[in-house]
Amino acid sequence: VTTPAFPPDRLAAWRAYLESSQRLLTRLDDELRATSDLSFADYHVLLLLSEAPAGRLRMGELAARLIFSPSRLTYQINSMQRRGLVVRESCVRDRRGYEAVLTPAGRDALRAAATPHLAWVDQMFLNDLDEAEVAWLARIFTRLDSRLRATAVGTAADTPEEGREDARDHG
Amino acid sequence: VTTPAFPPDRLAAWRAYLESSQRLLTRLDDELRATSDLSFADYHVLLLLSEAPAGRLRMGELAARLIFSPSRLTYQINSMQRRGLVVRESCVRDRRGYEAVLTPAGRDALRAAATPHLAWVDQMFLNDLDEAEVAWLARIFTRLDSRLRATAVGTAADTPEEGREDARDHG
DNA sequence: CAAGATTGAGCCATCAATCTTT
DNA sequence: AAAGATTGATGGCTCAATCTTG
Numbered sequence: 001v002t003t004p005a006f007p008p009d010r011l012a013a014w015r016a017y018l019e020s021s022q023r024l025l026t027r028l029d030d031e032l033r034a035t036s037d038l039s040f041a042d043y044h045v046l047l048l049l050s051e052a053p054a055g056r057l058r059m060g061e062l063a064a065r066l067i068f069s070p071s072r073l074t075y076q077i078n079s080m081q082r083r084g085l086v087v088r089e090s091c092v093r094d095r096r097g098y099e100a101v102l103t104p105a106g107r108d109a110l111r112a113a114a115t116p117h118l119a120w121v122d123q124m125f126l127n128d129l130d131e132a133e134v135a136w137l138a139r140i141f142t143r144l145d146s147r148l149r150a151t152a153v154g155t156a157a158d159t160p161e162e163g164r165e166d167a168r169d170h171g
Numbered sequence: 172v173t174t175p176a177f178p179p180d181r182l183a184a185w186r187a188y189l190e191s192s193q194r195l196l197t198r199l200d201d202e203l204r205a206t207s208d209l210s211f212a213d214y215h216v217l218l219l220l221s222e223a224p225a226g227r228l229r230m231g232e233l234a235a236r237l238i239f240s241p242s243r244l245t246y247q248i249n250s251m252q253r254r255g256l257v258v259r260e261s262c263v264r265d266r267r268g269y270e271a272v273l274t275p276a277g278r279d280a281l282r283a284a285a286t287p288h289l290a291w292v293d294q295m296f297l298n299d300l301d302e303a304e305v306a307w308l309a310r311i312f313t314r315l316d317s318r319l320r321a322t323a324v325g326t327a328a329d330t331p332e333e334g335r336e337d338a339r340d341h342g
Numbered sequence: 343c344a345a346g347a348t349t350g351a352g353c354c355a356t357c358a359a360t361c362t363t364t
Numbered sequence: 365a366a367a368g369a370t371t372g373a374t375g376g377c378t379c380a381a382t383c384t385t386g
Contacts, residue, residue, distance in 0.1 A: 354375105360372100
């Protein structure tokens with residue numbers, strides 16, 4: 001392929017990052033499913049809910065943090081509710097909205113999965129990095145994250161509490 | 172089960188990496204679809220074929236490089252064949268096998284997509300990194316990739332304590 | 343009407359079963 | 365029998381349309 005002006009070392013770094021990340025994510029999901037009957041999506045939902053006050057989060061907020069589309073989250077929460085990991089409750093403050101709420105069973109499932117999962121991550125990735133590498137990793141990807149947030153489609157880079165979203169000429 | 176006392180800075184680095192990578196991959200795919208009518212999977216197939224001798228690769232080899240399951244690749248190639256980007260040909264040396272072959276239209280599509288795609292990657296990620304960061308990125312992820320390859324499913328894998336269960340009762 | 347969320351149709355991905363060739 | 369690849373059923377994800385509340 002013809003990519004004339006691109007510095008080869010940057011391209012090589014990009015491709016190494018891209019390929020190993022895809023491989024890592026795939027294996028992560030396989031490992032989680034094999035040891036805990038949880039997908040990576042399940043795990044991530046449980047993790048975010050467990051860190052939220054009262055173990056509950058608005059659907060939209062949860063979707064934004066997971067980087068899920070609204071309908072994907074609806075599907076995901078339905079599936080988890082069927083399995084007893086979360087329940088969906090109508091929101092009192094704003095009756096348009098719903099909240100996903102962590103159940104005791106969900107908390108147990110997360111607790112059970114977390115230790116082997118983190119051990120796997122450590123063994124597969126983190127443990128192999130020295131202090132300097134960890135620092136560079138954090139530095140590079142923290143900056144990437146702000147860059148991506150700053151250029152989001154309907155952006156307001158800094159809206160910690162509630163909705164952002166801008167529906168332009170859509171409907 | 173021993174709980175590994177997890178250093179907070181390592182955990183933070185891991186989560187920054189994980190979240191921004193997911194965000195990046197999502198946006199990458201959106202951007203590609205918007206500017207070229209190619210998904211990231213399409214693009215990756217075209218890229219690998221364009222780099223292969225005679226623009227052709229065995230299905231299994233291609234699947235392994237893309238980190239795709241065999242049936243996912245079959246589906247993907249069917250879709251791309253329908254759109255004229257590749258053709259599937261029976262393999263002469265080993266008649267069990269098939270090869271995916273890049274068409275001229277496929278090569279054109281890749282050429283057209285590559286420049287804006289790489290420009291996007293540069294603007295969103297690479298351009299923001301200095302030389303040292305690029306070097307660390309390549310170093311970290313090249314090593315991760317070999318680590319992941321070395322512990323692939325077929326090879327004598329050392330998984331974290333907690334023997335691998337055979338959980339196949341649920342799809 | 344705009345925003346939060348869900349629904350339905352259709353596309354994509356996975357698992358197990360199958361077919362062919364070695 | 366084992367390896368390469370595809371098929372069919374099923375589950376997961378996206379888009380556009382819809383319903384409800386602000």
